[in-house]
């Protein structure tokens with residue numbers, strides 16, 4: 001008796017692939033339908049909704065009044081704020097209202113954590129995010145991203161300062177980013193590998209593209225703003241002189257951490273944003289830029305370092321703490337660290 005209705009068993013079937021949405025994938029990842037698994041799946045679905053709303057706005061930005069350009073304000077980072085920064089920040093707040101999931105949002109664009117009161121009695125999750133990463137690219141239609149991390153609230157946040165967020169990145173439950181490029185991609189990990197999804201506009205869904213992405217152990221790309229060369233410690237100059245003198249390296253720097261990181265995730269290499277004389281801790285923020293990407297890159301077999309310490313072990317003293325970031329293939333991160341350690345050794349013997 002021929003099976004009249006052969007079971008669709010593998011992911012190669014087009015229909016099954018189209019049905020491998022983000023929410024389903026999260027539940028598969030957790031091998032569970034528990035309340036916590038459902039919560040995390042629901043949170044990821046809302047993050048995906050935020051990504052769709054931001055992608056839609058970006059795709060029409062050039063045709064609309066009041067979408068591009070600066071607001072005229074300066075944010076807590078001391079940076080000029082783009083209208084898209086504000087819009088994207090508010091999108092993340094809006095998608096989590098009436099969710100019962102996320103009580104607090106900690107954003108690059110807000111000095112203090114934002115509380116959603118109706119969620120707080122029951123929602124024990126915190127979203128940390130950079131609503132638009134690579135703002136300098138927004139007005140020239142070059143790729144930008146959103147970066148996010150999910151943490152569990154620990155203890156009672158009685159003073160509204162979210163002190164429990166000042167912990168190492170190893171407490172992150174999940175992390176990822178949305179890349180607004182020729183296609184809109186969402187890349188995430190919940191601690192069980194790194195997976196990418198592509199937004200299918202005809203479905204309005206993020207559909208699974210790659211599972212268990214592994215970063216090459218070494219790659220040709222070095223990604224750094226060499227315009228800061230004169231401001232770096234000698235060790236980073238040593239690294240740049242090394243790649244200038246050795247075959248097989250290529251420079252790629254897009255001005256948006258997310259785009260540079262995404263390229264390195266697939267092709268291998270290293271991104272670095274060292275400290276400078278003016279900003280010894282560098283420019284990038286730990287809790288919603290470096291730490292989420294460090295979580296991802298370690299899940300993909302790579303590394304992320306401050307130069308002397310793993311990013312995921314760094315404990316911040318404040319919400320908007322900055323850190324030097326060296327991230328990418330483990331062999332290439334180790335190479336940069338070797339120059340840092342060499343200079344520390346030299347100083348020690350002087």
Ligand code: AHG
Nearest residue numbers: 130132133134135136225255256257
């Ligand atoms: P953001 O737009 O969220 O402030 O992030 C911009 C960051 C990062 O995306 C990028 O790698 C870096 O700033 C670029 O800085 P420089 O322009 O100093 O190279």
Ligand code: MN
Nearest residue numbers: 130132133134
């Ligand atoms: Mn950023």
Ligand code: MN
Nearest residue numbers: 108130132133
């Ligand atoms: Mn930003």
